Amino acid sequence: MSGLADSNTDSLAQRLADSGLRATPQREIVYDVLLHKRDHPTADQVFTRVKENLPGISLATVYNCLETLVSCGLVRQVNLEREPTRYCPNLRPHAHFHDEKSGATHDIDLPPGLLDRVKSVLPLGYEASAVEITFRGKTKATR
């Protein structure tokens, strides 16, 4: 179904190795699924997609793999309101825009310096390891 996975798979294997973890088929396919369609799927959606290539995988494993990918820094978790957690392989600094009409989530790339500007509002003594910016609203057809 593709021939695109190898360089990704390699960086995956590398990252996993760095954390003392193994590159299993399950982890590779879960990661490929995230890279292949970047629509911020839920764990369930990832499960459905992965099953096409690996029918025997279990949902628990999908959760495990996602957790592993997050913990070695290849994937970000996105939480919106009370909805199920979504997963995002975009590692560039970006915000999320949640379209209230369609429910879709879009990445919004951030200009360099913006995150620093935002962090600069923190009072002395606050050290942020991560900043999340989330928009909610509507998208208009630009026309």
Add this chain to the structure above:
Amino acid sequence: MSGLADSNTDSLAQRLADSGLRATPQREIVYDVLLHKRDHPTADQVFTRVKENLPGISLATVYNCLETLVSCGLVRQVNLEREPTRYCPNLRPHAHFHDEKSGATHDIDLPPGLLDRVKSVLPLGYEASAVEITFRGKTKATR
């Protein structure tokens, strides 16, 4: 236990009336609890606190009241990771800082203009009705 509630209660009654809703004792006490200790409690924590004054209240009602307060704009919901939703009566523009060590959430007031600056990164056609900024990290004793 206090004498501070009336002006709050009045604005509550007003806001509720504006939305065609009634100011019930349950709603008033839930709102007072939020105003009185602004530590971003969960629904369960609100439930516990409200029961001190209104022992017969049910958890379902607490959820209903919180939902009502949110929908008439007096309270904001704060979602962090997968944790239970927290509730915040601070209506000034502010971000949230989630202390990874203590689990506490602090409000960070935002300077005027910052939210507009952040919104300005949105491409044409994106209209944000709300922006949320969340920090995660550690707080150091300033000394």
Add this chain to the structure above:
DNA sequence: GCTCGAATTGGAATAATTCCAATTAGAAGG
């Protein structure tokens, strides 16, 4: 006092996620 819709209540239902014990797989060493 009555009426009638709104609000509250308790308990059942739902849904995402985590937990756990048992099995399987794979790398390293012999």
Add this chain to the structure above:
DNA sequence: CCTTCTAATTGGAATTATTCCAATTCGAGC
């Protein structure tokens, strides 16, 4: 290649926050 030993996976049960629902209660206006 076989064995070993740990990490990973699996299925199902358990957990937890939240929502749903049907029945009751409340209260403002007549």
